[in-house]
Amino acid sequence: MMRRFTLIAVPYLWLLLLFLVPFVIVLKISLSDTALSIPPYTPVLDWAEGIRAFFSQLDFENFVWLTQDDLYWKAYLSSFSIALVSTLLTLLIGYPIAYGMARAPEEWRPTLMMLIILPFWTSFLIRVYAWMGILSNEGFLNQFLLWLGLIDTPLTILNTNTAVYIGIVYTYLPFMILPIYAALDRLDGSLIEAAEDLGCSRLLAFWLVVIPLSRNGIVAGCFLVFIPALGEFVIPSLLGGSGTLMIGKVLWEEFFSNRDWPVASAVAVVLLLILVVPIVLFQRNQQKQAEAEQ
Amino acid sequence: MRLSWFNVVSLTLGFAFLYIPMIILVIFSFNESKLVTVWAGFSTKWYAELMQNEAFLNAAWVTVKVAVFSSTLATVLGTMAAYVLIRGGRFMGRTLFSGMIYAPLVMPEVITGLSLLLLFIGIGLDRGVLTVVLAHTTFSMCYVSVVVSSRLATFDRSLEEAALDLGCTAIEAFRLVTLPIIAPAVISGWLLAFTLSLDDLVIASFTTGPSATTLPIKIFSAVRLGVSPEINALSTLMIAIVTIGVITASLVSKRNLARQRKDEQLAVRAS
């Protein structure tokens, strides 16, 4: 009995202390006043004072500030649209690859699979960095296009939203491909043949049979790209320009450059609230899939 | 099934998209010129320079230390958590527990980093190697626990009961039967935790102090100023290590699979 208690208590306490408690602190600080001391906030709540004091001293000033300064809501909006657009782009690029993998000869598949996973193990930072040399004004892409004669003057891609899209698609592509491939791999090939036998063209069979049956994989892949892309920091700060507004970057700057901790915490709380919806939807999709498999 | 031209084209373009940036990176790490985009002949001088760069070497050493400690700790805690999730039965706050296991997987790194930093400041813990290890352990134990619990879920429980039946205590049953069987999952959990820790920039930036700069932090601050051949050389080394690791792992698993097939044939013939 004692042993079971220890087994449960150790990871439980660890997570409580290093996961849940920090969130409560973020919530608390987001409701504090800004001060120019270190730590740069005046605590609203002295832990000993109790709950009543807590509620009477709550200060939503930071949240009000978020709605007044249009930097923040613009950042949320633009994060959302960048994440959404790049998720769709990833789907458009990832699906044909996953489909090709699922139709490849059996003996190739482990190798293809390994080739998809390999970039995942290499450093995220390095993969983003690799694009800096390609997309810059004198980068390889421009050199290549100039050499082809398609353009006369170099295109400005680096430090624009386009570069951010490319970065997100590139780094998150494996997350899109793997669940779709898993769904397609289970798909019985005779289903397509049956659809063709019943009078579908190849394309129609794909649309009516393959796409619906890989729906769970598509949904899972989209969430796996969308959720982390929304809070992304590295990609917009390396590939994006000063005009690229993403909430992860705003939070970072609010914290490290402006040293405004209460506002940074408020930004984090709102980001979390926005993320709750896709996370819950994602969990539901996973659960449905798990039930369907039983 | 056969590949249509469409499949071939999409696979070729897809893998080209995934690999060409890294190949370019590797090639230009051997460039003579300081200008990374113009080829000026083969040279390994950037590697030599890298080897003399104290700051990078120090950062690499800190990173490896952090990764080893945090992934080992995360493997122990994550395996315990997986065992509790699958075998723990009912206990108070089980839903909260499984929520706390899955939440960090989808949490934006900026939020995790910020919240941990505020905790460390709140309890007055000096930021350095220790705080980064604690932070990395917390989020990577969740990954370990997901990997291990998916293995435990398919584990035939009667194996443990058989061990008890044959005279094992609960601890002996775990050590002699459960652990050897789930070992591959525990090892891949450790590897995952290790790479996550090696890779992490955001959480480390929040939770570290001036005394413990990790490699990603160092690379990030260097890269912000633009592309440099030294970083290319460093990236190439890291890519090489990972590639060798992954290819070795897949060859080992391929060989094991082949051996298992042979064994099964042997079994059929033996009957």
Next chain:
Amino acid sequence: MIRFQNVTKRFGEFTAIHDLSLDIFEKEFFALLGPSGCGKTTMMRMLGGFETPTEGRIELAGQDIGPVPPNKRAVNMMFQSYALFPHLSIWDNIAFGLRRDKLPKDQIAARVEEMLKLTRLEKFARRKPHQISGGQRQRVALARSLAKAPKLLLLDEPLGALDKKLRQDTQFELMDIQETTGTTFVIVTHDQEEAMTVASRVAVMDEGRLMQVATPARIYETPDSVYVADFIGDVNIIQGTAKPIGDDRFHVSWNEGQPPLTATSAKPFSDGQTCHLAIRPEKVTITTDKPDTADNAVQGKVHDIAYLGNLSTYHVALPCGTMIKAQTANTRRLSRRQITWEDPVWLSWTATAGVLLAE
């Protein structure tokens, strides 16, 4: 040797075992037989120590084993899935339990060799479980659970994973091994043929209750309930009302306009009591002419014939619609088979052929 005293086991709302008492004797080969979900596996897991009774007590050799954990019981179990440790060789699997007892090395080796010999596995000692066939795995599981020379061996559906031919051979092997080692065996099975073949006594269970505990022959010939009669083998059940006519003989009126059937029963039935006459198909004789001397004879038409090789089963429809099965041994070649579909036939049986049951 084993005594269940008023044992009840509940899982939450669900009661798996209802107030059950049972004795199992030393050196017995005892079978727990019943459909899935009848509680037989729960009984076995309570003996193994993996479940504890909610109420009542279980004694092993006079000692209450309720608080004894599985690793301290002189009881070993052979699991349905065999539960062979996949990372250990056959040899190490068999030695696993002996090593837990901290026996000296040479003693362990001697005992393992003995077990390998008993189960004819000497050749496979160095192999891993996935390198041998299903039948061999079954024998390893048996050897492993017997290695510690337990007072009691529990076998959970031991032959369930084997194909039919192998299962029959293994049944006899199990009986031999039980005899050689003198261990008490308790087997759980849903296969009535298996239970009848191997066991010296059988307990038929249903919904957590014991229906009947007796030797296989008695269970088959004199079931004491319609449930047992129906569960074991094939049977015709005719419902009617009893009327004592002396000498333990009864008349059973079962259908308007048909003469009553005659049956004997040691158990008393009062006049007009509802009863069920259970007759095994092989005890019903089928003839084309009316038999002169039979105690009971009814006429019908052949509805269906199931030819099983050694036996043929005739499904005969009586004018009232009741279907009666009659079985004959095919002692001669097919050429003499004179009864065919739609033939009018007579079915007859003696007064002692059937069993009269109250419920």
